[in-house]
Amino acid sequence: MISFISKRLCVAFCVCLTVSGLSFALMFLTGDPAIAIAGSGGRAEDAEAIRIAYGFDRPVTVQYLDWIGSALTGDLGQSIYFNVPVTEIIGNRVGVTLTLGFISFIVALAIAVPLGVAAALRPNGWIDRIALIIAVSGQAIPSFWLGLMSIVVFGVWYGLVPISGAATWQGYILPVVVLSYYAIPELMRITRSGMIDVLSTDYIRAAKAKGLPMHLVISRHALRNAVLPLVSLAAVQLGQLLSGSIVIESVFALNGLGRLAWESLLRSDLPVVQAIILILSLLYVLLTTLADILNAILDPRLRGAS
Amino acid sequence: MTDATAETTRASIWRKMRSNTGVVIGGTLLAIIVAIAVFAPLLSPHDPIAQDLTRRLLPPFWHDRSVPEHLLGTDHLGRDYLSRLLYGARVSLGVGLGVTFVSGVIGITLGLLAGYFGGRIDMVISFAITTRLSLPIVLVALAAVALGGASLVTLICVLGLLLWDRFAVVSRAAAQGLRHQEFIMGLHAIGAGLPRILFLEILPNMRATILVVVSLEVANVILLESALSFLGLGVRPPTPSWGLMISEGRDNILFDPWLIALPGTAICLLVLAVNLFGDGLRDIMGPAKR
Numbered sequence: 145m146i147s148f149i150s151k152r153l154c155v156a157f158c159v160c161l162t163v164s165g166l167s168f169a170l171m172f173l174t175g176d177p178a179i180a181i182a183g184s185g186g187r188a189e190d191a192e193a194i195r196i197a198y199g200f201d202r203p204v205t206v207q208y209l210d211w212i213g214s215a216l217t218g219d220l221g222q223s224i225y226f227n228v229p230v231t232e233i234i235g236n237r238v239g240v241t242l243t244l245g246f247i248s249f250i251v252a253l254a255i256a257v258p259l260g261v262a263a264a265l266r267p268n269g270w271i272d273r274i275a276l277i278i279a280v281s282g283q284a285i286p287s288f289w290l291g292l293m294s295i296v297v298f299g300v301w302y303g304l305v306p307i308s309g310a311a312t313w314q315g316y317i318l319p320v321v322v323l324s325y326y327a328i329p330e331l332m333r334i335t336r337s338g339m340i341d342v343l344s345t346d347y348i349r350a351a352k353a354k355g356l357p358m359h360l361v362i363s364r365h366a367l368r369n370a371v372l373p374l375v376s377l378a379a380v381q382l383g384q385l386l387s388g389s390i391v392i393e394s395v396f397a398l399n400g401l402g403r404l405a406w407e408s409l410l411r412s413d414l415p416v417v418q419a420i421i422l423i424l425s426l427l428y429v430l431l432t433t434l435a436d437i438l439n440a441i442l443d444p445r446l447r448g449a450s
Numbered sequence: 451m452t453d454a455t456a457e458t459t460r461a462s463i464w465r466k467m468r469s470n471t472g473v474v475i476g477g478t479l480l481a482i483i484v485a486i487a488v489f490a491p492l493l494s495p496h497d498p499i500a501q502d503l504t505r506r507l508l509p510p511f512w513h514d515r516s517v518p519e520h521l522l523g524t525d526h527l528g529r530d531y532l533s534r535l536l537y538g539a540r541v542s543l544g545v546g547l548g549v550t551f552v553s554g555v556i557g558i559t560l561g562l563l564a565g566y567f568g569g570r571i572d573m574v575i576s577f578a579i580t581t582r583l584s585l586p587i588v589l590v591a592l593a594a595v596a597l598g599g600a601s602l603v604t605l606i607c608v609l610g611l612l613l614w615d616r617f618a619v620v621s622r623a624a625a626q627g628l629r630h631q632e633f634i635m636g637l638h639a640i641g642a643g644l645p646r647i648l649f650l651e652i653l654p655n656m657r658a659t660i661l662v663v664v665s666l667e668v669a670n671v672i673l674l675e676s677a678l679s680f681l682g683l684g685v686r687p688p689t690p691s692w693g694l695m696i697s698e699g700r701d702n703i704l705f706d707p708w709l710i711a712l713p714g715t716a717i718c719l720l721v722l723a724v725n726l727f728g729d730g731l732r733d734i735m736g737p738a739k740r
Contacts, residue, residue, distance in 0.1 A: 387586030
């Protein structure tokens, strides 16, 4: 158990290190970051001054170690555009993304798990059919388009919800609906297949045979075992909801991390972009590592195989 | 496998394809869209980038104010919407196939090497897959396109370098399953070169799986390209990309919602066609490992 967890943590650490290197390397994708900051009309002296001011004249490895060292102490650098610490800007925006991501996640789980169980109890029944339609359409409809069309229909034509912004809680309704719509099919599919596997086992037959009511068979015996693959997938989905909200945030004009990243890209504010990529990746690594460890605790069989 | 049996399996696959609803509907739809993309210059009534500011925002044919010359109306710069939609199929399909080719080559090579050799090489490549999966793909793609300069070639290279993971996973599994098979060990014993074993012997054995991954990835890339173009960092104007058209129509969402409804429907139809076709193929060729 300990060795499994420490091995998993070691991989997670290496992934974090590589990801930090990649987001750092982004700065150099433009060629010379000093010229990028000075702008195409900037003079050579300006670029040189910027190079010294930002420390671009130092060797790349020194710059990276400096960046990662300050990142570890919670300093992600200065925003070039606002000239304030990146952490401050991100701190102001992260709440919206986390709220949107977590609410959508809970909504998706609350819909997907019961539907998945229901579909497993009656394969090819009408719930199963509806689930298939949701899944097939969800795979084909671009999320930003669904968002825009829902604004047109529910915001403009019927006036049921505000068409943009998150000044009131109603502003979250459409973004949550759209975002969770994309998490539901996968979560539901894995609940369904897990339940179908479990329902055909001997101990479920035994539980049924001893006269246990069906809802207890499901809640006490079946779901508990079917939930194992759901844990890993749920972590992946939550990570994708958080990073996927970039498109949704810009459609609904929500001031979250995704929109901040997009705006920062448009004004070449690279330190902010780097920090957001780093944060989202680390969050994903954290979630999937936690899910693996949780799975190992829930299912002793997994501990042997790493 | 002799020629005769190859002939019969090919015939039976063809028969199965024709009896699978998904393949028939998806395939027909896909063939129509491909034909539209190829023959866009012949089919389009107007130049897709020719502006006519005196005829801005004309509505489509079902409206009273519509004019017969512009069947699906015009956009905010007076460009013929039908022509732009037809040419848009070129961008979507071109980017979809181009990216899938690049990511396929990268992913399959890495996956075959990892699966065939195992050990340390496998560790490094599996680690690369894990790292790639933890990157927020839309954001990294946006950043890379924004910084790497905007052209169709950059877009295709950036997405190709980012989306190879699924190819790598399936070809790694296939190579692992095959490397201890007698015919592979026999080839190794007679001194067949590595490229020959990997690409001429193992690769053909996983054709079906690769085909399914290709369909999944093409659909995925088309959606991603439309999202990037929608955010203004994918295909650049005045190229008619469906995602870009949606973003351009956004300012007129109140009075002319068809400006976003039409290109969105086009994306949905294309992706649906690719998915139906791919899912049908998967059913025919047996379950594919994901």
